Amino acid sequence: MTYAKAKDGTMLYYKDWGQGDPVVLLHGWPLTGDTFDDLAVKLVEAGKRCIIPDRRGFGRSDQPWNGYDYDTFADDVAAILEDAGINQPVALVGFSMGGGEVARFTSKQGRGRVSAAVFASSVVPKVVQSEDWPDGVPQSKLDDITKQMKEDRAGFMKTFLQQFYGWGVLSRPVSEAVLDSGFQQAMMAGARPTYAAAAAWAGTDFRPDLPAFDGIPTLILHGTSDANVPIEGTGRKTKELIPHATLIEYDGSPHGIFETDKERFCKDVVEFLTREGRGTSADTGGSAIPLAN
Template sequence: MPYALANDGAELFYKDWGEGSPVVLLHGWPLTGDTFDDAAIALAERGFRCIVPDRRGFGRSEQTWTGNDYDTYADDVAAILDEAGVDEPVALVGFSMGGGEVARFQTRFPGRTSAAVLISSIVPYMLQTDDNPNGVPQSVFDEMTAGMKKDREHFFTGFFKDFYGVGTLSSPVSDEVLMNSWRQTMLSGTKNMLDAAKAFATTDFRPDLDSFQSPTLVIHGTADKTVPIDATGRVVAAQVPGAQLIEYDGSAHGVFATDKQRLIEDLVGFLGTRVGQGSAIPLNAEA
């Protein structure tokens, strides 16, 4: 299993699947890179090289005491690319918290991005403030922190129901998807989990929007209760020149599971027309 060393010596796990134009798939909180397995397989089978890290503190990467901030997360992505020998521009795909890494990486490493995709992303700013009225109130994040500190195992059992839009009478995902999400979450370090939640809740990426110079795709569910679309996806689409917005009507946050096939088709279609030689094989063909 490949590991890279971060600038501070932390060991960072990543998957390296396929050959061709590089695509980096950045997972959300509180999960791991495994959430991108289906998309990574589809992309790798169609001529892309997929780099899929576990963020520091999550999954199989080292649980560090410090460095749980977006400048470090972006530097970690660069360290993984260096270890993997990728020196050409890469397509960055970020889900939820991973969208912040897409934004900050482009600011810190201009010219290294060939395309950007934000899926249910927290960019540009999650926190509700006077100049960001559609954001999430600080009290919501305070309640989340209190719940995790009291009993994080129990907290995430309920958290993932909103994450996937599970209702009283119906569910867009199986019980096993919920179980696997809980399992992935328990691999994370509590300190990393808490620090990462503070980072995605309070980091203001509005200045980073100027760094989006490559083709940009925004995908967001209109019923996302975890990351409201009016504070995030629609703002990016309005402020990044040329950005394409695809709204998944009625979809919740975890579209990689609730809308798996549609998401794969949208990723393959967008990246295949804008990045290198990928998508030489049609999506509905035998790979």
């Protein structure tokens, strides 16, 4: 297995599939990089090289006590790219909390480091409700989620994943095996990473990061029935703050569109990243750009 070493010594697992212009696939909470296996296969078949990390604390990566903030997550992505020998602009695809890494990496590394960006069911620009963000999720609801996790993390994950995939008595868009796979991935994470990463995606304001996307081809994919990260305060707001972005709404779809709408999701991302050479170094006017510190 392939590992990169983060600044603090944390070992970060990642898959490195294919050859061609690089695409980094950043998974959501509380899953692993395996989220993107189906999409990665399609991208490799389309001529891309896919870098697919497990975020620190999750999957096969180390589980340190500290480092569950978006500055560190973005630095971890940079460390993985350095280990993989990639110094050209990269396309970034972020699902759910992974969208925050897309935002923070882009603002920290600079526009010339990113050739294209995809936000899928993303927590960007802000999740928690505030006076200047009325469409967000009330803090009391987020506090209740934390309380439930700490009382029975395994039980919480079972229920959470059903909502994640819109799975119920009348609607079962994925199989029970998909639920089981999600549960197994979720329970690979340590308790501390699970709680701390949740606090990070729930509490981080990414609005200051979004001006960095000026000139970067950007795609937003979001389900209109997403009960985990409601589209009103995220996907549609991201479109407002990145006016040139393309927003595609999946009517009636829940949070986990990479499974519930797999064929469409893969098609939309692959077409976007391969359109007219998009995702190549030509998009940012350079071919070899050093990683910023």
